[in-house]
Amino acid sequence: MSASRVVSSAGVTGGSNEGILRYTLWERIVHWGAAVTYIYNLITGFAFWSPYLFWGAVIVGGGATARFWHPWVGLVFVVTLLCMYQMWRRDMAPTEADRKWARVMYFYMTNEDEKLPPTGRFNFGQKLFFWAMWYGVIGLLLSGMVMWFNEAIPWSLRGLRYLAVAVHVISALVTIGGFIVHVYMGTALVRGSLTAMISGEASPQWAKGHHRLWYDEAVRGGPAKK
Numbered sequence: 001m002s003a004s005r006v007v008s009s010a011g012v013t014g015g016s017n018e019g020i021l022r023y024t025l026w027e028r029i030v031h032w033g034a035a036v037t038y039i040y041n042l043i044t045g046f047a048f049w050s051p052y053l054f055w056g057a058v059i060v061g062g063g064a065t066a067r068f069w070h071p072w073v074g075l076v077f078v079v080t081l082l083c084m085y086q087m088w089r090r091d092m093a094p095t096e097a098d099r100k101w102a103r104v105m106y107f108y109m110t111n112e113d114e115k116l117p118p119t120g121r122f123n124f125g126q127k128l129f130f131w132a133m134w135y136g137v138i139g140l141l142l143s144g145m146v147m148w149f150n151e152a153i154p155w156s157l158r159g160l161r162y163l164a165v166a167v168h169v170i171s172a173l174v175t176i177g178g179f180i181v182h183v184y185m186g187t188a189l190v191r192g193s194l195t196a197m198i199s200g201e202a203s204p205q206w207a208k209g210h211h212r213l214w215y216d217e218a219v220r221g222g223p224a225k226k
């Protein structure tokens with residue numbers, strides 16, 4: 001869903017202190033679907049990667065069960081990412097405001113949002129995460145398919161199998177790096193984000209503090225006024 005569609009379906013739902021629609025029900029279903037399927041594949045993928053992490057496969061039903069479900073659950077994760085792409089790709093396009101924001105990104109990491117220039121529905125850090133996940137999932141999907149159907153690869157092209165293992169690991173590491181930062185920011189650092197992803201609503205104060213341009217559009221239907 002594009003920013004403008006969200007903004008037009010959003011708005012203050014009553015008095016000025018009532019919530020602003022940040023995520024529709026469908027957006028939340030897709031997001032939590034991505035979270036559950038990603039975590040399953042993380043646990044089982046780690047189990048295949050190292051015997052020290054095999055306990056991960058044990059807790060989800062054993063090695064054979066994990067090996068069976070890993071690619072299928074991976075496909076569901078790919079579908080959730082396709083839905084996110086369809087819903088958010090326009091909101092995730094970098095803008096001139098992002099370039100200004102990126103220059104002082106340090107204040108984002110120290111959670112001093114008041115020192116950052118105003119941002120739209122998603123800030124530059126969120127956009128970076130989205131695109132890292134998007135390109136990461138393309139790498140995981142292509143390399144995963146080669147490993148899933150490796151008997152179909154002719155012997156003369158066996159180099160593809162080795163390449164697929166390397167691409168799978170590198171893509172997984174890219175997404176894991178982004179995922180750790182994402183969960184930390186969404187749950188511990190930026191208070192109010194998790195509530196928005198659960199209930200769908202953000203308070204006007206939160207929206208104003210973290211996504212000023214989006215807030216101005218949603219509430220006043222115009223650009224930010226300094």
Ligand code: HEM
Pocket residue numbers: 022031034035036038039081084122125126127129130133179182183186187193194195196197
């Ligand atoms: C337990 C795991 C996860 C938690 C706790 C979590 C938490 C959150 C929260 C709180 C937000 C709202 C941020 C805001 O509106 O400011 C959010 C947004 C988002 N999440 Fe997750 N998430 C998780 C897993 C994932 C996974 C696996 C993906 C895979 C692509 C993902 C992709 C996104 C995207 C693209 C957004 C919108 C942009 C952003 O805020 O970064 N999340 N998440």
